[in-house]
Amino acid sequence: MRRLHDARILMYSHDTFGLGHLRRCRAIAHALVDEFKGLQVLLISGSSIAGAFDFKARVDFLKIPSVIKLHNGDYTSLDRHIDLRETLAMRRAIIHDTARLFAPDLFIVDKEPLGLRCELEDTLHFLKGRGATLALGLREVMDAPHLLCSEWARHDVLRKIEALYDSIWVYGPDDFWNPLTGFELSTPLEARLTYTGYLRRHPPTSPPAQALPAADYVLVTTGGGGGGGPLMMDVLAALERTPELPHHWLLVLGPFMPAEEREHIHARARALPRVLVSEFDSHIEHLMVGARALVAMGGYNTFCEILSFDKPALLVPRVAPREEQLIRTRRAAELGLVDWLHPDDAADPACLAARLRALATRSPPSQAPRPPQLDGLETINRLVGDWLDSHPHARRRAGAGGR
Incomplete structure (x- = not known):
């Protein structure tokens, strides 16, 4: 375990439908604090049930107003009495103020490069100007290429990824699927792409909340x-x-x-x-x-x-x-x-x-003929460790000691 002094990672999970984004970010955050003693992780989440999950020491979450995705792809506020535009404005303000006050060394964004309805864009520029490192984490499969290309083209997403993000982590092996199929990536952007492997899960150390079935x-x-x-x-x-x-x-x-x-x-x-x-x-x-x-x-x-x-x-x-x-x-x-x-x-x-x-x-x-590659969390720890070794601001916060 590497010892740190007040190194900080901010994570963002837009969370509009289901549990996937929150649980993925939580698994990454827990692996990071297990690897780096002294590291603090703060997760910004829109999940309406984030509080139902337990978090390890040095991992905390900030709940922002929830927005839900309807089956037709549209969005609405979880509280139907609040206008969606007001909800999005509150989310943008909370995210920006949190980034300003928390002052992360590294900002890890899950799946949505610019956030829900571009709510991260100002914060990304702000943190970039402060010298923070920005990492985008993508599922190994995002969507059908024609659908993702059309969606991203509306907000010029690919160009903004290249302008803002220092690293792109694909949470899967390179021989399974390319989430950016259909895009023409520049050489600099291609060089920032790392396939991590799948994120291995472990049984919780806490006892089951309910009795397990006795039968097969x-x-x-x-x-x-x-x-x-x-x-x-x-x-x-x-x-x-x-x-x-x-x-x-x-x-x-x-x-x-x-x-x-x-x-x-x-x-x-x-x-x-x-x-x-x-x-x-x-x-x-x-x-x-x-x-x-x-x-x-x-x-x-x-x-x-x-x-x-x-x-x-x-x-x-x-x-x-x-x-x-x-x-x-x-x-x-x-x-x-x-x-x-x-x-x-x-x-x-x-x-x-x-x-x-x-x-x-x-x-x-x-x-199976090709057993699955499940070293994603270890790869992310290595990427963060390499970044801590090379990033001047992080070195000022990092203490002596070894893994």
């Missing part, structure tokens, strides 16, 4: 649950049609699933003898470790957990309004890491039941 079970999870109702109901339909399917089934709904979908799922599950339903578990890793296999969508964090805990998995990805999950799932299936179904096929109970039955004999990801 398959875990069905849709992350935050906001778009997960259809998959949960498709799984129930398959179990209703084929009650002789092996194993018990544990459905974790997620905090953002609409109330009417929850009630419908609970009612149907009560009629099935080997189906349990859980509302939400902030330490779902416990449930993943204990599961025989997983059924999920195709989100980044769940995929990392499938690889980390080496679980056979069936993925049914979201296909709209973004194609990110579809691209990730197809590529993972090509590499032999998971099985998958298009949601149109999963809506057929007989088809889904056959795939659920096959989970019992499916090999885990570690037995």
